[in-house]
Amino acid sequence: MRKIIVGSRQSNLALTQTNWVINELKKAGVQNDFEVKKIVTKGDRILDVTLSKVGGKGLFVKEIEQALYDKEIDFAVHSMKDMPAILPEGLVISSIPVREDHRDALLSKDNIQLKDLPEGAIVGTSSLRRAAQILATRPDIEIKWIRGNIETRIRKLNEEDYDAIILAVSGLKRVGLSEDLITEYLEPEVCVPAVGQGALAIECREDDEELHQLLAKINDDYTTKTVKAERTYLHLLEGGCQIPIGGFAYLEEDEVVLTALVGTPDGKTILKEVVRGKDPEKVGKIAAEKLLKQGAKEIVEQVKEELDK
Ligand SMILES: NCc1[nH]cc(CCC(=O)O)c1CC(=O)O
Secondary structure, three states: OOOEEEEEOOOHHHHHHHHHHHHHHHHOOOOOOEEEEEOOOHHHHOOOOOHHHHOHHHHHOHHHHHHHHOOOOOEEEEEHHHOOOOOOOOEEEEEOOOOOOOOEEEEEOOOOOHHHOOOOOEEEOOOHHHHHHHHHHOOOOEEEOOOOOHHHHHHHHHHOOOOEEEEEHHHHHHOOOOHHHOOEEEOOOOOOOOOOOOOEEEEEEOOOHHHHHHHHHHOOHHHHHHHHHHHHHHHHHOOOOOOOEEEEEEEEOOEEEEEEEEEOOOOOOEEEEEEEEOOHHHHHHHHHHHHHHOOHHHHHHHHHHHHHO
């Protein structure tokens, strides 16, 4: 039986996600042997620059995709939210396992909720999406960029002058940290998560039929459907750059309910629509059309220009 080589970034989060997927495959009855091969990406090498400035989503996946092309690895597990809307020729997202918690969370030094943080409090994030939405409700807050993996960010909260930081609940849980660290769960009504947040994407070669069959065993229909709506929307709005875009969908009976958001980084303009319907692609498309009609394109262009400076 074929041994399956799995490529992974070497961060704790990436390795945990990769091992989780391998374990799910085994639980689903896959009997092949697996080997994890660690790959260093450009995103891992750049530490001190705002991510949006150095090229956003593509940074963490390029080297891994090359390894797939070169057949050094057979599949790779990514955070769905780090995946560009369009994949390079010959590669596909073969399977989407069940989503972890989709929400962002506020972790604050003295366990103070967002609405009760003192005026001018410093909140750490390197996400324009999070910054825009925090500033929209609390324009007095000072956003300060913070980089590093989840563990590093929590250390910086304790050691530096941040009053609070924002992290994805899923990331925190996956690296094995306690949810007791969370001060406040930010529901999508307060902070629309990143498209695909909490979900994983298993990427492999399009022509690897044998592997598709194995990976299909851990595909989750609910997650696939909702992520489809989110990513259709994302694709129609941008093209890979990191801008303040949020999207989150859930199912209500047999309908997809998608909340889609675009904002300016200062939070002064927030465009938001909730769209529901049976066909996830249609729902994503309608959400994009509604926001584009309200000026989303202008916001996207403006942010891209700022980032290129
Ligand atoms: N931006 C980095 C990143 N990429 C994926 C996750 C974990 C969340 C997920 O699985 O969607 C995180 C950390 C975070 O946003 O706090």
